[in-house]
Amino acid sequence: MKIKNTNYIFLIVLLICGSCQKLDRELDTDLTKDQLETTFNSLQSLLTGVYSTLPYGLTQLDRATMASATDEAEFTNEINRVQLINQGAWTATNNPADVWGAFYQGIRRANLFLETADPAKVNLDIFKGTANYQIRIDEIKRWEFEARFLRAFYYFELTKRYGGVPIITDLVDENDVANLKRSTLEECIKFIVDECDVAAAGLPVSSGAYATVEQGRATKAAALALKSRVLLYAASDLFNNASWAAAYAQPQLISLPAGDRELRWKAAADAAKAVIDLQAVPVLNVNTNYRTLFTTPYATGVIFARRTEANNEFELANFSVGFDRGQGGITPSQNLVDDYEIRIGTTWVDFDWNDATHRAAPYANRDPRLALTVVTNGSSFQSRAVPIQTFPGGVDGAPKPNATKTGYYLRKYVNESTNLTTGVGNAVHSWIYFRIEEIFLNYAEALNEYAPGNANIKVYYDRVRTRAGVGLSGLSTAETQTKVRDRIRRERRIEFAFEDHRAWDTRRWMTATTVLNTPLRGINVANTSPAPTYTPFDLEARAFTPKMYLFPIPLNELNIAKGLVQNPLW
Incomplete structure (x- = not known):
């Protein structure tokens, strides 16, 4: 849609991107489009605004993140609005995870930048006659592709x-x-893919091509x-099946046209x-240190x-309540913990509470990513002399306010060296959107759907599981397509726990009506001698109905833009 506007007033306040050269400082501008076209620095400020829309850390769902709206976790504070989702009580007027306005703000910022970023119109007189003149022109050209990528990201x-x-x-x-209308799903997918192609053609391969201070750019x-x-989402079940939407009058808004699913999976594999x-x-090699991957800025394997x-x-x-000022926060579920494999001898097998050997020491010999993701009873944390105690009366357990209800605390992304009271040890945080392990599993998943048995399925599945620092068994070549599908899906669950994949994977696979309706489970820990005993239990019923495969469009948007149509069943 191209609608001309003669009034281009834009306010950028405290746009801290922290990812681009000179884009991580406070900026406060109130400039017209013509004014922005006269200064290189103002244009740079505008690009900062485009980056600043990127979500990160605790900005999602009022500190709970979408993990707490899935079978990954419970948020300890019971009055957090994430419970509206878990209870099935969210509506078009009360959606705690609504991002419609935020991402359209980012899109508007990108559109303003793209209308403004013409090297021929930007005043570069102060650089003429210097070595920086052509550099500045090239930067502006590159920024256009960065903005187009970011706009595509927000549209996705x-x-x-x-x-x-x-x-x-x-x-x-x-x-x-008021005249805005929804584009079809097919049009949206095509637009995003085309913008990715354009951006890819104009951008350097990786941030390693930039100076260190510029890392983090598109x-x-x-x-x-x-x-x-x-393209992986476009090939998946949700966008190829509108049957869940009953007699929805405009299925083209929520589903792609009938077509060859194998070709869609092939396109995803090729991508x-x-x-x-x-x-x-x-930088695109796999990271062999799963722990530091989430605590080191721009670690190997991180794409964006x-x-x-x-x-x-x-x-x-998210620190345990056993630490001064720790608030408990996002606490992993037993549902998640149970999906980490256990090693018996030299073989990795599914964990089973009915197996006495497994039950006696439930956290021993598990997939090493468990201990790097979840804080369990008896584990060490920081340099505290007393290990984590999640049993009643323990240092980290009830009846302390906000003590874990699941029996676990979160370790992934947590910087254990920080002192919550003094701030000593505070560290930079890096919130990952794309890393190479996702691409490997995207490839394996897509190949398995259109070319089951392809040798590369095992190659790239194994690259995630068997890499140093994880060291699990690889994929058996004797597995059926269905079994391989299940293994890939579970590998995504484990590898990307708390990285904002689970809510969307279960939707695109259309398994959410099963897995997100399963009661959320925790573990009761009894401080018995000579060793604690563990009993899993159902902590909380969850409610997911088919309408929740897609979010409702906010009612206030429907009231303003009369041409919009609400999603099915809302």
């Missing part, structure tokens, strides 16, 4: 939640908002990774392979992430 975040949404590529006058690898994810083929760049300034906000929210 909307599309995966709402289905087809209005595609707006220009600034929309307030008087024209890259060719990031654009192709987004394309991989988009993932395009990223894999960039692996000559060292947002860095924040050094702080302890995440730690305050």
